[in-house]
Amino acid sequence: MHPAPSVIVFSVLSGIGFGMLAWLGIESTPATGMTAFWWYLVAFGLAVVGLVSSTFHLGHPERALKAFTQWRTSWLSREGVCAVLALCVMGLYAAALIFMGTHIAILGWIGAALSLITVYTTSMIYGQLATIPRWNTPLTTVLFLTFSITGGALISGRISTALVLLVASAFVQVIWWKKGDTAFADRGSDLGTATGLGKRGTVRSMAHPHTSPNYLMREFIHVIGRKHAQKLRVISLVLMAGVPVVLLVLPFNHIFGLLAVLSHLAGVATSRWLFFAEAEHTVGIYYGAR
Amino acid sequence: MTDLPTSTDKKLGLVIDLDTCVGCHACVISCKGWNTENYGAPLSDQRPYGEEPMGTFLNRVHSYEVTPKGQAAQTVHFPKSCLHCENAPCVTVCPTGASYKRKEDGIVLVNESSCIGCGLCAWACPYGARELDQAEGVMKKCTLCVDRIYNENLPEEDREPACVRTCPAGARHFGDFADPESNVSKLTAERGGMDLMPELGTAPVNKYLPPRPKDTWDDESILAPFLEPVAEETAGFLGWIDKQLSRLPGDTNKMEGAE
Ligand code: SF4
Ligand code: SF4
Ligand code: SF4
Numbered sequence: 001m002h003p004a005p006s007v008i009v010f011s012v013l014s015g016i017g018f019g020m021l022a023w024l025g026i027e028s029t030p031a032t033g034m035t036a037f038w039w040y041l042v043a044f045g046l047a048v049v050g051l052v053s054s055t056f057h058l059g060h061p062e063r064a065l066k067a068f069t070q071w072r073t074s075w076l077s078r079e080g081v082c083a084v085l086a087l088c089v090m091g092l093y094a095a096a097l098i099f100m101g102t103h104i105a106i107l108g109w110i111g112a113a114l115s116l117i118t119v120y121t122t123s124m125i126y127g128q129l130a131t132i133p134r135w136n137t138p139l140t141t142v143l144f145l146t147f148s149i150t151g152g153a154l155i156s157g158r159i160s161t162a163l164v165l166l167v168a169s170a171f172v173q174v175i176w177w178k179k180g181d182t183a184f185a186d187r188g189s190d191l192g193t194a195t196g197l198g199k200r201g202t203v204r205s206m207a208h209p210h211t212s213p214n215y216l217m218r219e220f221i222h223v224i225g226r227k228h229a230q231k232l233r234v235i236s237l238v239l240m241a242g243v244p245v246v247l248l249v250l251p252f253n254h255i256f257g258l259l260a261v262l263s264h265l266a267g268v269a270t271s272r273w274l275f276f277a278e279a280e281h282t283v284g285i286y287y288g289a290r
Numbered sequence: 291m292t293d294l295p296t297s298t299d300k301k302l303g304l305v306i307d308l309d310t311c312v313g314c315h316a317c318v319i320s321c322k323g324w325n326t327e328n329y330g331a332p333l334s335d336q337r338p339y340g341e342e343p344m345g346t347f348l349n350r351v352h353s354y355e356v357t358p359k360g361q362a363a364q365t366v367h368f369p370k371s372c373l374h375c376e377n378a379p380c381v382t383v384c385p386t387g388a389s390y391k392r393k394e395d396g397i398v399l400v401n402e403s404s405c406i407g408c409g410l411c412a413w414a415c416p417y418g419a420r421e422l423d424q425a426e427g428v429m430k431k432c433t434l435c436v437d438r439i440y441n442e443n444l445p446e447e448d449r450e451p452a453c454v455r456t457c458p459a460g461a462r463h464f465g466d467f468a469d470p471e472s473n474v475s476k477l478t479a480e481r482g483g484m485d486l487m488p489e490l491g492t493a494p495v496n497k498y499l500p501p502r503p504k505d506t507w508d509d510e511s512i513l514a515p516f517l518e519p520v521a522e523e524t525a526g527f528l529g530w531i532d533k534q535l536s537r538l539p540g541d542t543n544k545m546e547g548a549e
Contacts (some may be wrong), residue, residue: 001413059407059427066386066404073292076410077385130379130490131416189416189487191354195368196484196498197308201358206365209318209350212342216418219409282487283418286352286370 001132002219003276006056011122012269014050014083015144017043018115019152021090025112032101040094042155044087051083075128079121086114119148126275131282133183135275139176146172147268154244155261163248166264170241173271177233184280184290194285205288220281221289229278232270240267292384294377298396301467302434303374303495304454305474305483309502310461313353313367317453317462321349321371321432324452329437330402334425346423348372348432349453356501366501369462371453372419372432373486373494374398380411380420380431388429395466396495397436402428416490439464467495 020043024030031039055061068084070077090111096102123144126135150165191205192198213221244260244267280290325348326332335345349371357363374391378398381389388404389411391397400411407427412420420431435451438444448455454462465474474497477483483497505511524532 057409059409059422059429060405063386063404063406066388067406067408068385070292070385070387073382074385074410076383076408080385125383125410128383129414131414188489193487193489195354195366196486196500197354197356197366200500201356201361201364204355204357205352206355207353209315209352209370210347212344214344215346215421215424216412219412219422220418281413282416282490286418 001276001279001281002222003273004057006053008269008272008276010050010054011144012050012265012272013046013053014048015119015122015148016151016155016265016268017046017048017050018083018086018118019148019150020156021047021086021115021152022112022149023152023156023158025090025093025108025110025115027108028105030097030103030108032097032103034098036094036097039156040090040098043152044091044094046155047083047087075121075124079118079125082114082118082121086111086118089114116145116148119144132279133187133189134180134279136187137176137179137183139172139179143172143176147271151264151268154264157257159248159252163245166241166245166248170237173237173240180278189282189285191285191288194282205286208287216283217287220283221287222277223289226278229274232274236267236270236274238267239263240271243267292381292387292389294381294391295393295396298376298391298393299468300395301374301376301495302395302397302439302465303467303474303497304371304434304451305463305465305477305497305499306369307461307463307477307481307499308366308368309481309499310459311351311367311369311457312459312461313351313365314458315351316456316458317369318347318349318351320452320456322347324435324438325430325433329433330400331423331426331428331430333430334423336424344424346421346430348419348421348430362504364501364504369453370417370419371496372398372415372434373417373492373496374432374434376493376495377491379414379416379492383410383414385410396468397434398431399433399436400429400431402426405429416487416492417494434464467497 024039024043030036055064058064067077068080071081089107093104093107093111096104120141123141127137127140130136146169150169153162153165191203195203197203243263247256247260250256284290322333333346337343349369352368352370354366354368355363356366374396378391381391381398385408386404386406388401390399392399405428407422407429409422411429412422420429423430438451439449441449450464454464463474463477465472467475469475477499478497481499483499485494486498
């Protein structure tokens with residue numbers, strides 16, 4: 001799959017933003033006033049920047065409101081609905097804390113649940129696609145949720161929780177990669193089943209229908225990106241979990257904290273880039289590629 | 291709503307005969323022509339005369355080579371357009387309701403004025419049957435020429451998809467698969483019509499007819515016996531001439547077995 005920067009930025013930032021909102025929602029003794037304001041500014045900023053950037057790759061962003069209508073069948077629509085609900089509920093909760101110093105615990109819990117459900121719906125947009133076997137597994141949901149609460153814990157300064165979660169997310173990531181590497185072959189689709197000619201002999205693509213890459217090839221066949229996949233996986237793990245863990249166990253200081261967050265973001269973005277670049281779509285089969 | 295109908299009254303679709311298709315791409319051109327000049331946003335081209343030209347097509351023809359074990363390779367031209375799947379994954383993923391499958395005839399269509407061009411339906415289609423038009427930013431796909439097949443302004447013989455009407459080899463057939471007596475149902479039954487990637491559970495309506503088996507080098511030839519000499523011995527007037535001519539010197543082309 002073509003790794004579109006707007007989609008990568010969206011899913012990384014909004015995932016972490018909603019994870020942070022979830023943590024803020026379940027605090028038993030939350031900050032109030034200006035302190036609360038700054039926390040919520042960061043969390044809302046991440047979530048909203050992500051949502052806005054996701055409209056950049058639309059052909060007709062001006063019709064985006066229509067995307068809230070098909071929640072009965074479409075995970076993309078459900079994501080939009082859940083995101084707006086989560087932001088509204090958490091907005092009310094945050095406003096009560098910031099302007100009135102009132103802690104409405106139940107609102108926070110509902111908002112936290114909605115935030116995580118939003119991340120779940122995001123993961124299902126990818127996880128539902130039988131055409132991309134690497135994504136088409138419940139593990140994709142586990143991966144997205146783990147990343148979300150890990151990033152959220154790290155940015156909201158829950159050091160001990162973040163330490164455990166950083167190790168856990170590295171673990172989930174490695175399992176997801178391992179399973180993904182054989183997913184396409186396990187599904188059993190090849191040029192034989194794609195053309196129905198497999199029973200008569202070996203099938204080979206002899207000539208493409210067109211002389212230069214079309215939309216399908218640009219969108220679905222991204223072979224170049226896979227060249228350095230193994231190296232990038234290591235880099236991603238080190239940045240996402242390795243560096244932050246080391247920085248967090250060192251005696252705390254704000255510079256280290258900031259560096260840990262930045263390194264984690266870079267690691268997750270690398271992982272998300274690989275998520276797309278390594279994903280093979282069944283359309284590739286028709287072009288004799290993967 | 292992007293719910294799929296539980297069943298459709300008709301199942302309109304195509305049968306594509308891989309035995310007959312000669313790979314001329316005429317259907318590609320007629321499809322592009324009809325769908326650029328008629329319903330919906332025109333099918334745009336990018337850099338048509340420049341480097342790496344690119345464009346939107348609703349139907350494309352691949353060429354494959356099948357090599358049966360121990361036999362000669364065979365070329366198979368393979369036209370591919372939307373299969374109007376009964377269990378169309380492209381419809382249910384659509385967030386806006388732009389993509390839908392019609393209850394009355396099973397045709398899968400895109401309402402272009404609702405499409406936000408998110409591309410998710412193209413991700414969900416296993417066959418590469420949907421292309422996002424780069425100029426219009428909306429999703430384009432085969433309409434089964436819905437603006438021809440019911441179009442009473444056209445002469446009756448033209449009320450079938452442009453690609454079917456054009457095909458010079460008769461490799462594309464249009465009809466209703468819900469009717470067991472239709473031409474497409476009969477062809478599918480007779481020739482063993484196949485689904486593409488059945489393992490993905492999309493239940494395509496369009497069927498592909500496999501190439502007929504070709505004869506092999508070891509087979510008994512049906513025609514060879516007819517090439518046997520009719521008469522071993524020459525007789526009569528022609529026989530006399532033959533004998534006289536054979537006596538003359540300079541015969542380079544001696545028949546096998548002749549002394
Ligand atoms: S072939 Fe693709 S676009 Fe057509 S109905 Fe099936 S899944 Fe949808
Ligand atoms: S590109 Fe258009 S038709 Fe396809 S899923 Fe998005 S909104 Fe629906
Ligand atoms: S039925 Fe019409 S739109 Fe579909 S491939 Fe044929 S010509 Fe194109």
